Amino acid sequence: MNQQQAGAQPPTGAGMNHGGHEMFDLHETLAGIINVLDQFMMFRQYVQDKELVSLLERQYDFILQQYNTVVEAFQTGQKPTVETQTYMMTQSNEVVYGLTPSQPKKPNQSLADISDQGITGHMLGLIKSMASFHAMTAVEVTNPVVRRVLADSVPNYVEMAYEIFLYQNKHGYYQVPQLTTNDTYSMLNAFAPAKNKPQMPMNQIKH
Numbered sequence: 001m002n003q004q005q006a007g008a009q010p011p012t013g014a015g016m017n018h019g020g021h022e023m024f025d026l027h028e029t030l031a032g033i034i035n036v037l038d039q040f041m042m043f044r045q046y047v048q049d050k051e052l053v054s055l056l057e058r059q060y061d062f063i064l065q066q067y068n069t070v071v072e073a074f075q076t077g078q079k080p081t082v083e084t085q086t087y088m089m090t091q092s093n094e095v096v097y098g099l100t101p102s103q104p105k106k107p108n109q110s111l112a113d114i115s116d117q118g119i120t121g122h123m124l125g126l127i128k129s130m131a132s133f134h135a136m137t138a139v140e141v142t143n144p145v146v147r148r149v150l151a152d153s154v155p156n157y158v159e160m161a162y163e164i165f166l167y168q169n170k171h172g173y174y175q176v177p178q179l180t181t182n183d184t185y186s187m188l189n190a191f192a193p194a195k196n197k198p199q200m201p202m203n204q205i206k207h
Helices: 003-007 020-044 050-076 116-138 144-170 181-188
Strands: none
Touching (some): 116 144
16 A cells, blocks of 8 residues: 555545445546547547537537536535536527438548548537436436536537537438328327326225
8 A cells, every 4th residue: 555545535425425336327427528528639630611610619618617517526526616507509400301312321441531521420429429328327326416417417418419410411411301291290190188187096005
């Protein structure tokens, strides 16, 4: 045992307000956030479109701050200095529907084949994964502050994923097919609202 280990004091109070499963999940979550940040940094050197550069850097900065917020909440068990922020995307919500002919996709043959289209696909996959991972981790966390920080982060990842999708859709990278008018109508009207509160069964257990 070295001197630093010998002199280290175990955490007490709020710092110990974590379950064992939570500790493992938070390590995976934080490592996952770092992975996203590192990959965004690598993507940056290949991006050609200035609008995509701005989108990537804006999301990178937001995720970096979110990472610091999670780290602080995890280590202290207390309300973080910088609370979870709300991500504000800049893309228009207008979606282009329909399919137009395009070249089939295939693996790149070299780094020279890396394109903005491919980079946005990687970005979308990473952000969608983090949205799911944060949601799954949040429901396993016992510390109420960390749980709230993770839960509040999910809508932000959803918004960032939507922003990337909208950018892709606008540039024809992500096309959105639609059903026929009749099929759409049938699907829309496949469910009806519950007008009255259902009568719940009585407890059948006899004492």
